Structure formats: C-alpha cells, structure tokens
Amino acid sequence: MAWIELEGVTKRFGSVVAVNDLNLQVEEGAFLTLLGPSGCGKTTVLRMIAGLEIPDQGEIRIGGKKVFSSREGLFVPPGKRGVGLVFQSYALWPHMTVFENVAFGLQIQKVRGATIRERVMTVLRYMHLEEMAQRYPQEMSGGQQQRVALARMLVTSPAILLMDEPLSNLDAKLRMEMRAEIKRIHRESKATTVYVTHDQTEALTLSTWVAVMDKGILQQVDPPQKVYKRPANLFVADFIGSPTINFMTGEIVQREEGAFFEAGALRLPVTFKVKDGSKGVTAAVRPEAIRISRTKGEHGFEGEIYSVLPAGAEWIIQVKGEGKIFNIREVSEPSFEIGEKVYLHFLRDQIIFYDRERGNLIYPI
Numbered sequence: 001m002a003w004i005e006l007e008g009v010t011k012r013f014g015s016v017v018a019v020n021d022l023n024l025q026v027e028e029g030a031f032l033t034l035l036g037p038s039g040c041g042k043t044t045v046l047r048m049i050a051g052l053e054i055p056d057q058g059e060i061r062i063g064g065k066k067v068f069s070s071r072e073g074l075f076v077p078p079g080k081r082g083v084g085l086v087f088q089s090y091a092l093w094p095h096m097t098v099f100e101n102v103a104f105g106l107q108i109q110k111v112r113g114a115t116i117r118e119r120v121m122t123v124l125r126y127m128h129l130e131e132m133a134q135r136y137p138q139e140m141s142g143g144q145q146q147r148v149a150l151a152r153m154l155v156t157s158p159a160i161l162l163m164d165e166p167l168s169n170l171d172a173k174l175r176m177e178m179r180a181e182i183k184r185i186h187r188e189s190k191a192t193t194v195y196v197t198h199d200q201t202e203a204l205t206l207s208t209w210v211a212v213m214d215k216g217i218l219q220q221v222d223p224p225q226k227v228y229k230r231p232a233n234l235f236v237a238d239f240i241g242s243p244t245i246n247f248m249t250g251e252i253v254q255r256e257e258g259a260f261f262e263a264g265a266l267r268l269p270v271t272f273k274v275k276d277g278s279k280g281v282t283a284a285v286r287p288e289a290i291r292i293s294r295t296k297g298e299h300g301f302e303g304e305i306y307s308v309l310p311a312g313a314e315w316i317i318q319v320k321g322e323g324k325i326f327n328i329r330e331v332s333e334p335s336f337e338i339g340e341k342v343y344l345h346f347l348r349d350q351i352i353f354y355d356r357e358r359g360n361l362i363y364p365i
Contacts, residue, residue, distance in 0.1 A: 003026055003027060003028035003029075003030075003062065003063055003159075003160070003192045004024075004025070004026040004049060004060075004061070004062055004160065004192060004194065005024070005025050005026075005059075005060070005061040005062075006022050006023065006024045006025075006045070006048070006049070006058065006059075006060050007023055007058055007059045007060075007061075008021055008022075008023060008057065008058040008059065009021070009022040009023075009024075009045075009048060009055045009057070009058030009059070009060065010022070010055060010056050010057045010058055011041075011044050011048060011053060011055050011056055012056050017216050018041045018044045018216050019041040019044050019045055019048070019055075019216045020041075020215075020216040020217050021058075021217075022041075022045065022058070022216075022217075022218055023218070024045070024211060024218060024221065026192060026194060026209070027192075027209075028192055029190050029191075029192055030192060030193070030208050030209055031186050031193040031195065031206060031207050031208045031209070032193070032194050032195070032207060032208070032209040032210070032211060032221075033194075033195045033196070033197060033202070033203040033206060033207040033209070033210050033211065034046065034194065034195070034196045034197075034211050034213060035197060035198070035200060035203040035210055035211065035212050035213070036198065036212055036213035036214055036219075036239070037198060037214065037239070038198060039215075040213040040214050040215060040216065041213050041215070041216040041217075042196045042198075042213050043164055043165075043196050045196075045213075046162050046164050046194055046196050047164075048060065048068070049062075049083070049160075049162060049194060050078055050081065050083055050085055050162050051067065051068075051075070051076065051077055051078035051081050051083075052078060054068070054075060055068060055070065056070065057070040058070055059071070062081055062082070062083075062160065063082075063159065067081050079108075081160075082158055082159050082160060083158050083159075083160040083161070083162050084153035084154065084156060084158035084160065084161050084162065084191075085153060085162050085163075085164075086149050086150060086153050086161075086162070086163045086164070086166045087149075087164050087165075087166070088164055088165040088166065088168050088169065089169070090137070090145045090146060090148070090149045090169075091149065092137040092145060092148055092149060092152075093137075094136065094137055094138060095136075096136070096137075097133065097134050097135060097136055098124070098129060098132050098133050098134070098135050098136075098137070098140075098148050098151075099120055099124070099133040099134065101137070101148055101152055102120045102123060102124065102148065102151045102152045102155050103116050103117075103120045103155070104152065105152060105155060105156045106119060106120070106155060106156060109156065119155055120133075120155060121133070123151045123154050123155045124151055126151070126154070127147045127148075127150060127151045127154075127181075128147070129144070129147055129148065129151060132144065141174075142169060142170050142171075142174060143170060143174040143177065143178060146166060146167070146169075146170065146174075146178055147178075147181070149166070150166075150181070150182070150185065154185065154189065158191065159191060159192060160191060160192045160193070160194070161185075161186070161189075161191045161192070161193040161194070162193075162194050163182070163193070163194070163195045163196065164196045165196055165197055165198070166178075166182075166195075167179070167182075167197075167199075167202065168197075168199075175202075179202060179205055179206060182195075182206060183205075183206055186206075195207070200239070200240055200241070200242070201242075203224065204224040204227075204228060204240075205224075207223075207224050208223065208224075209221060209222065209223060209224075210222065210223070210224050210227045212227065212235075212236050212239065212240070214235050214239075219232060219233060219235055219236050220232035220233070220236050227240060228240055228241065229350075230352065230361065230364060230365075231284075231352070231361065232360070232361050233354065233359045233360050233361060234247075234282060234284075234354050234359040235359070237284045237352065237354070241286060241287075243287050243316050243327040243329065244327060245284045245285065245286055245287070246284065246285045246286075246287065246290070246324075246326050246327055247282055247283070247284055248263045248266065248282070248283045248284075248285070248324070249263060249280075249281075249282050249283075249356060250262050250263025250264070250266070250280075250281060250282075250283060251263075251278045251279065251280055251281065252270060252272075252274050252278065252279045252281050252353070253278045254273060254274055254278065259271075259272065259273050259274065261281070261283055261351070261353070263283070263322070264322045265301065265302065265322060266301045266322070267299070268299055268346060268348060268351070269299075269348070270348070270351075270353075270363075272353075272363050279355075280355075280356035280357065281353045281354060281355065281356050281362070282353070282354045282355075282356050282359075283351050283352070283353055283354075284351070284352040284353075284354065285346055285347075285350065285351050285352070286329075286350065287316070287327045287328050287329035288329045289346065289347040289350035289351070290326060290328045290344055290345070290346055290347070291328075291344070291345045291347070292317060292319065292328055292330070292334070292336065292342050292343070292344060292345075293342065293343050293344075293345060294341075294342060294343070295343065296343045297343065297345060299345065299346075300343035300344065300345055301321060301322075301343060301344040301345070301346070302321060302341065302342075302343055302344075303319040303320055303321025303322075303326065303341075303342060303343070303344055304319065304320055304321070304339055304340060304341050304342065305317065305318075305319060305336045305337060305338055305339060305340045305342060306318040306319055306320040306325055306338070307338065308334055308336065308338070310333075313331070314329055314330065314331050315329070315330045315331075315332075315333060315334055316328070316329060316330075317329075317330055317334055317336065319342060319344060321344065326344060328344070352364070
C-alpha cells in the first residue's frame with residue numbers, strides 16, 4: 001500500500017504554478033528523493049505533505065487517511081499528520097540546551113517527565129550526542145547541530161520523515177558523513193522518508209526512489225540506477241550526471257544491411273528498426289561509455305583533445321569533434337596531449353535514444 005499519496009495536486013503562488021497536477025505515490029518504508037533545479041516545486045511538494053502549504057486542488061493521503069481534499073474542503077493540520085521535519089536551517093532554539101531542544105516536541109505532546117528523559121537520552125545516544133546534552137547549539141559544529149535536528153525529529157518516533165535540503169549548509173566531508181548517518185537512520189527506523197535536494201549525488205546514493213521535477217511537473221519516478229541509465233526524457237538525461245551526458249542529433253536510417261544511427265561523420269549500427277525508413281533522434285551517451293584511442297578501428301569517430309581535467313580518482317577528458325565537445329570519464333591517468341588527434345569509440349549497448357521533437361525516450365525502454 002502507498003503510504004503517501006498525492007492525487008491531482010496543484011499549487012499556485014499568484015500567477016505562478018509551482019506544482020502542476022501532481023500524481024505521486026510513496027510506498028511504506030521507501031526513501032523517496034524529490035530532485036530538481038531550484039524553483040522546480042520540490043520543496044512546495046514536501047511542505048504540502050507536511051501541511052505547511054495548502055494545495056489549491058487535489059487530494060493528499062497519509063497511511064490511507066485523507067489529510068487534504070479540495071473537493072471535500074478537508075485539511076488536517078501539521079501537528080496531527082504524524083510527520084517529522086528537518087529543514088535546511090537547523091532551526092534549533094539558541095537559548096535551549098541540546099537536551100531541551102530534543103525534548104521540546106515530547107513536551108508539546110505532554111509526555112511525562114521520566115519518559116521524556118529516557119527517550120531523549122536514548123535518541124542522543126543513537127546520534128552519538130549523549131555527551132553534548134547540556135551544550136547550547138552555538139557551542140557545536142554544523143554537523144553536530146544537524147545531528148541535534150535529526151534527533152529532535154526522531155525522538156517522537158514519526159512514521160514519516162520529511163527532510164528539506166538538510167545537508168546544504170555543510171562542507172563536503174560533513175555531507176558525506178551525514179549521508180551515511182541518514183541512510184543508517186532510514187534503514188534502522190524503517191520510516192517512510194521524503195527528502196528534498198538539488199544534489200544528484202545525494203539523490204542517487206540515499207534513495208530507493210528518485211522523483212525528478214521541472215517547472216512544477218513530475219518528469220520521472222524510478223529507482224536511482226534506472227533514472228541514471230534510462231532517463232525518461234531529454235531534461236532528465238541532461239540534469240542527471242556529472243560531467244553532463246553527451247548529446248548527438250541525427251537520424252536512425254533503415255538500410256539494406258540494417259539500421260544505423262547517422263550524425264555527420266558518425267555512423268553506428270543500432271539494434272532497433274524504424275518503420276518509415278528514417279527517424280529524427282537525439283542520441284545520449286554517458287562520459288563513461290566512450291573510449292578514446294589513437295587508432296580508428298571499427299566505427300571510430302575522429303576528434304582532437306580539447307582539455308584534460310584531473311578530478312581526484314578520475315580524469316575528465318574533453319574531445320572536440322564535428323563542432324561539439326564530448327565529455328569522457330577515464331579512471332587511469334591519460335597520456336594524451338592537447339590538440340592531439342584521437343578517435344572516439346562508443347559503447348553501443350549504452351547509447352540512449354530520444355525522439356528528437358518530443359524529447360521522450362524511445363530506446364531502450
């Protein structure tokens with residue numbers, strides 16, 4: 001059963017449609033990330049689930065119970081939805097200790113004092129914060145404050161965790177540590193989680209499902225590897241991946257000897273056919289699906305080395321050919337010189353094809 005359901009949900013801010021006719025289901029125990037560029041509507045979706053924003057139309061159900069319905073005039077306030085929230089800003093009370101910050105939600109629920117202390121100390125131990133219970137937020141690092149915010153969310157044992165870009169204020173090292181912490185929390189708590197980010201690394205590493213949005217419209221909902229390997233349309237293909245995917249505009253041409261993708265000097269055999277003899281397509285190839293060689297070989301595509309960019313454990317090589325710049329990812333240090341003539345070889349089973357006009361995926365499905 002879907003634990004969170006949004007059906008036909010629309011939200012406008014004046015003349016701007018922030019979320020447009022959204023239909024989305026989050027299964028119980030799933031970790032779904034709402035991913036997309038700034039202004040795509042992902043935070044608005046999270047806030048509508050939490051009850052912090054009221055949709056203009058549609059219906060929202062949590063655990064099978066309606067918490068919003070425009071048709072019935074129903075709205076369940078945030079405090080009665082059984083959700084835990086963590087925001088981009090830690091939103092900790094500066095005049096309260098760590099213990100008091102974490103205990104605040106239980107006090108609102110009128111939990112008994114002895115039970116409060118037991119539950120707070122349990123969650124602080126879980127978050128490795130028990131020795132900091134009497135510190136104030138300003139006496140802690142950003143990573144420690146984020147742990148307090150997570151502890152405050154977890155102490156009330158919500159069935160649903162909602163997180164709005166909780167790691168964006170942390171440096172790269174802390175973000176990595178906190179990703180592991182959040183993944184551990186989800187695995188052990190089994191709470192249904194909705195997570196908002198514009199960072200695709202977070203989305204791909206944390207999630208069981210990724211929902212990509214653009215301009216208020218849902219573009220694709222799939223497991224992370226499917227979103228990466230088979231983006232549903234050109235927007236998702238271009239948005240996901242760093243360095244960005246390589247695009248080539250051409251035709252699928254049906255000839256006597258078989259079907260070919262033809263784009264300028266490039267001619268590659270393909271395994272699917274077209275009915276009318278040719279079809280305008282955009283081919284997309286990830287940087288790791290291209291090999292560079294000094295020999296042409298079969299179906300080699302000529303170009304020249306444009307730049308060589310070291311990136312820690314890998315190298316990003318840019319090759320110029322047919323008036324385009326191709327990004328290639330290499331795991332070993334390259335020996336190519338700038339301006340050197342080379343040949344590109346595409347891993348044909350990893351080429352993705354889109355309808356050139358509509359932008360939707362046509363192969364592989």
